[in-house]
Amino acid sequence: MAARVSASRETPAFLAACLRQPVPYRPIWIMRQAGRYLPEYRALRAKVNFEALTRTPDLAAEVTLQPLRRFELDAAILFSDIMTPLQGMGVDLAFEPGPVVREPIRTDAQIEALPALVPQRDVPFVLETIRLVRANMPRLAPLIGFAGAPFTLLCYLVCGRPSKEFAAARTFLYAQPHAAQRLLERLADAMAEYLAAQARAGAQALMLFESWAGLLAPREFEQFALPAVRRTAAALRRTGVPLIYYVNQGSTLMPAVAQLDVDVVGVDWRSGLSAVRRVLGPGKAVQGNLDPAALFAPAAELRRHVDAVLEEAGEAPGHIFNLGHGIWPDTDPDSVARLVDYVHERR
């Protein structure tokens, strides 16, 4: 796609890589880098519950910045939850600890009753968190804002609680395709409003998480998930910041993803990056994709696994190093430090 931002000599490596421009070293950040594997996060959580953390700007900003103080990460990502904007839209939600929707949404009437999201009114604390993070960023590291992709949010709304197969959500697509499309449109519009507001508040890149892409066959992905993301992405062009689409377990969906107007595609660890780049073409950067489990390997082995990812990614500009999925809570922070340093050393 056309570059949303023009890079200059001062462009941070992360943003330059989003735009497929040459970088002095390989930028790296880590999905869920602000979280439970950090003792300083656990210390805060011992005093404040998860939901309160996400809704209290100075605490959410502190948590966002914790990993940046400890590691030489090239980007920060807003500490929040993909369900937060839905809560702002009036969806009755509990964290047990996974999100539970008390009244799953499955009827036309429920879908029509979903209000539009007005971020400044409904989730002001998210925007305030972004402003605080930007004001307190310890060094030149861009802040990534994020939201759940519409189909992934549909999975939670229809099923009520996370499940291995998300059977109710997949049944909904097959049994009530028109209702599903209507719900996806509303979610697409809400997430466009939400992310645009994040960009206005200071987010320098925006990421859509399609965590449950792996539930869909290519035909259903193209019928349901893809048009919804396209709708969100189109609305976000005018923000002028790079857009990242993370597609979990989506190896068979990449030909469809290639059609999307996004800057970066996030890739899980099951796909080789060279094959993904071939399918996506030269117009998109990629982000990923070390197996989170590799952080449990001995140090020398970890380097070997990093080498393999870098070799797959190749030398062409447009690769942001990351894990292929969120970091696990029992990961040793020292292993993360070794990872970040080695990726930077390797260039």
Added chain:
Amino acid sequence: MAARVSASRETPAFLAACLRQPVPYRPIWIMRQAGRYLPEYRALRAKVNFEALTRTPDLAAEVTLQPLRRFELDAAILFSDIMTPLQGMGVDLAFEPGPVVREPIRTDAQIEALPALVPQRDVPFVLETIRLVRANMPRLAPLIGFAGAPFTLLCYLVCGRPSKEFAAARTFLYAQPHAAQRLLERLADAMAEYLAAQARAGAQALMLFESWAGLLAPREFEQFALPAVRRTAAALRRTGVPLIYYVNQGSTLMPAVAQLDVDVVGVDWRSGLSAVRRVLGPGKAVQGNLDPAALFAPAAELRRHVDAVLEEAGEAPGHIFNLGHGIWPDTDPDSVARLVDYVHERR
């Protein structure tokens, strides 16, 4: 691979398709076809718990045959559980209702202490079930025996209980690769013994379930899961019955799977069968791959989804129709009847 059985004019369509021979109609069976979506199964389960059902030959045989009486299915599959042989090897197991290993296996000492499986001594009820099913088969439908593939069994043994990410199992591979390989070898040998005994008792095809293949990147699949399956498959050549390897969420693993000496590869619904057949080459049949959720579509829509699978499978011999994953408990049996009839009508 070389055909394990030579087909004749009397070869049932299912076995002919396993051997990539022409068939008069497209054979179909359904993963978990003996199970909770059937009222007659639920009636039995109301009186007998799951574990007792699997261990009582006349009841297990009855459950195996229930779907054959109701639908024109082209194969039966043994009613059992992938953990049953491990229980026979002394692993302390509970069903809650998913399998829970009371003392997860993670040390060299535990691995070395695992005894070999002697099927006639350790799981005689499985072999007796097979004999009863064969003796009572209502029509010409072959019986499929099965086992868990070694890596999938490792996931349960190492983690103790099923989990979304099977983090402990994946950590085990990275942190203790030699112990993992040793455990996989022992499981490969045990499953070879188990399946060979099933064939001697009367199973006419054998299936290995790699239900958790989707956890692995191609490199780790090739390092761990693949050599173990190869070991089991090699030991089974002399049984003379077709071998099916079901690979769930394995689209990026197919180039590795193509190297395996198996007759049929089972495919989940996320991969297009035409692409899979291209990668596997002409020497293997494929089995699958309708999304289990498609059975919830209205009848006309269901036919459209079946058409799409058949179109992907193509006209070349060597396709067995199936779902891409086990049928869901809340599926309407009438929808299954419509599926089976339509696949047979379509040829």
